[in-house]
Amino acid sequence: MTSKTREIISKTLRTQGKCTIKDLAEAAAISPVSVRHHMSILQADGLVSVEESRQGVGRPVHLYSLSEKGAELFPGRYLRLTNRLLVELKDSLPEEKVLELFSSIATSMADSHAEKFEGLPFDERLEGLLVLLAEEGFEAEIEQLEDEILIRELSCPYFKIGIAHPEICVIDQTFIANALSVPVERVACLLDGDDLCTFSIQTADQKEVQHNHD
Numbered sequence: 001m002t003s004k005t006r007e008i009i010s011k012t013l014r015t016q017g018k019c020t021i022k023d024l025a026e027a028a029a030i031s032p033v034s035v036r037h038h039m040s041i042l043q044a045d046g047l048v049s050v051e052e053s054r055q056g057v058g059r060p061v062h063l064y065s066l067s068e069k070g071a072e073l074f075p076g077r078y079l080r081l082t083n084r085l086l087v088e089l090k091d092s093l094p095e096e097k098v099l100e101l102f103s104s105i106a107t108s109m110a111d112s113h114a115e116k117f118e119g120l121p122f123d124e125r126l127e128g129l130l131v132l133l134a135e136e137g138f139e140a141e142i143e144q145l146e147d148e149i150l151i152r153e154l155s156c157p158y159f160k161i162g163i164a165h166p167e168i169c170v171i172d173q174t175f176i177a178n179a180l181s182v183p184v185e186r187v188a189c190l191l192d193g194d195d196l197c198t199f200s201i202q203t204a205d206q207k208e209v210q211h212n213h214d
Contacts (some may be wrong), residue, residue: 002129003038003041005028005030005034005038005039005087006038006042007026007036007127008027008028008124009027009028009038009039009042010042010047010048010066012024012028013025013048013064013065014066014071015068017065018051018063018065019063019064019065020061020062020063020064020198021035021036021039021062021064023027024039026065032089040065040102042070044116045069046067046069047066047067047069047070047072047073048064048065048066048067048070049064049065049066049067049200050062050063050064050065051063051065052081057160061078072157074135079160079161082161083164083165084159086161086164086165086168087100088097090165090167093126095143095167098167099167099170100168101173102168102170102171102174102187103170103174105171106170106171106172106173106174106178107174107175107178109136109137109171110175110178110179111134112179113128113179115178115179116128116132116184122180124177125180126142126149126181128174129151129179129180130142132175132179133176134151134177135170135173136157136172137155137158138153138155138157138172139154139155140152140153140154141154145203146203147202147203147204148200148201148203149200149203150174150198150199150200150201151184151198151200151201152196152197152198152199153175153197153198153199154196156172156190156197158171158172159190162190162191163191165214167190168190169186169197173199176199180201182201183201183202184197184199184200184201185199185200185201186198186200187199187200
């Protein structure tokens with residue numbers, strides 16, 4: 001979201017909750033027609049939701065609000081709360097227990113989608129993994145080489161948390177490994193200064209999984 005006007009609209013929705021086009025036009029000091037243009041862009045990006053509200057006789061009123069994705073543009077309070085929870089967790093548990101907890105979370109995430117992968121060829125499991133990663137906030141791409149498969153995460157929803165708590169990085173690695181049922185090695189990480197978080201799967205391991213499902 002690069003438009004200053006759309007930033008104003010989003011901030012207004014954040015503070016006021018549900019707004020009409022008229023409300024947003026007044027807040028941004030632009031015409032309702034211009035607001036509708038910006039709202040169509042925000043809706044296309046999945047940042048805004050709309051619902052109809054009937055208020056007596058006449059046409060229903062459209063009320064706009066931030067979607068869950070849109071609310072994540074303003075993560076400050078959630079980050080502070082998450083950070084405090086993790087600090088308390090790490091102060092009360094040994095490091096290995098913290099890692100076990102994060103791994104358990106990732107395993108539960110993968111298990112909730114296990115039926116979608118059951119009986120699928122490995123290539124289809126890879127395609128399904130990209131969809132699941134996107135649902136969890138990771139935009140990713142896959143490159144298949146001769147001896148390995150590389151999974152690159154183009155975005156990470158945990159990056160800001162991971163700066164203070166790098167242990168959280170075990171979640172996506174474990175999630176990928178459990179979803180595909182193969183060993184996964186992290187070969188690059190944003191927190192280490194790399195451009196992307198990248199995971200490697202050896203082709204031999206992939207073929208073994210394929211053989212077990214044939």
